[in-house]
Amino acid sequence: MTRVLVLNGPNLSRLGSREPEIYGSATHEELAETCRKAGAELGLDVEVRQTDDESELVGWLHDAATSATPVVLNPAAFTHYSYSLRDACALLTAPLIEVHLSNPAAREQFRHTSVVAGVATGSITGFGQDSYRLALRAVAALV
Ligand code: DQA
Numbered sequence: 001m002t003r004v005l006v007l008n009g010p011n012l013s014r015l016g017s018r019e020p021e022i023y024g025s026a027t028h029e030e031l032a033e034t035c036r037k038a039g040a041e042l043g044l045d046v047e048v049r050q051t052d053d054e055s056e057l058v059g060w061l062h063d064a065a066t067s068a069t070p071v072v073l074n075p076a077a078f079t080h081y082s083y084s085l086r087d088a089c090a091l092l093t094a095p096l097i098e099v100h101l102s103n104p105a106a107r108e109q110f111r112h113t114s115v116v117a118g119v120a121t122g123s124i125t126g127f128g129q130d131s132y133r134l135a136l137r138a139v140a141a142l143v
Contacts (some may be wrong), residue, residue, distance in 0.1 A: 001045040001143045005069055006035050006132065007060055009076030010048040015101075021100050022129050031129055035072075042117040042140040054082060061088035070143060073133040079104070079114045095142045097135040100125040105139040124133045 008028070010019060016027035026034070033049035039046030051057050057078065064071050071092060078085045081102070089096055096119070103126030104111035117123050122138060124131045 001043060001044045002139075003047065003067075003069055004039060004049040004072060004136065004139055005064055006032075006046055006062065006072045006136075007057060008040040008048070008074045009057060009078045010052040012074060012076055013050050013052070024130060031132065034129050035136065036134050038136050042136055043081045044136060044140055046136065054078060054084065058084055058088045061085070061092065065091040065093065068094045070096070072097045072099055072132060072137045072139065073116070073120075074099045074101070074132075075116050079116055081111055081113075081115065085113060086115045086119055088114055092119075095139055097121055097122040097138050098125075099127050099131040101131060102126060 013028050015023055015031060028050055036046045049060060058104060063069065073096060075082065075085055097116065098116050098120040103124050104114070114123065121142065124134045127134060
């Protein structure tokens with residue numbers, strides 16, 4: 001079974017209560033369960049992690065680079081300004097799918113820039129939890 005890391009950035013632990021009109025009513029644990037289940041159906045062994053800490057996220061990406069593990073990444077607010085995250089993403093050799101629950105391009109101006117998109121295999125945005133399901137399908141098709 002191919003192992004896949006689903007990595008979620010800052011404030012995504014608050015899903016369920018965080019701006020539900022934008023991010024939906026499912027909690028982070030429910031999202032994680034959705035990802036594990038979708039992965040199992042695709043023959044993927046999915047591990048979901050969340051952190052508010054940029055250096056921890058960079059460390060997880062280093063580990064994924066070392067082990068050539070595919071990554072589904074929702075960098076959350078780091079998307080828009082973290083060059084250290086972008087550089088860590090550039091180290092990856094297996095597929096990297098950038099995901100967002102909302103469609104940042106349809107929101108505030110500062111969300112229109114993704115510093116990660118240019119080093120991702122592809123980006124899926126705007127489909128709520130289905131963004132993750134679609135990303136896992138993309139990984140399954142690529143590996
Ligand atoms: C987000 C979009 C980002 O702009 C925001 O900072 C997030 C969540 C999304 O999944 O829609 O935290 O990445």
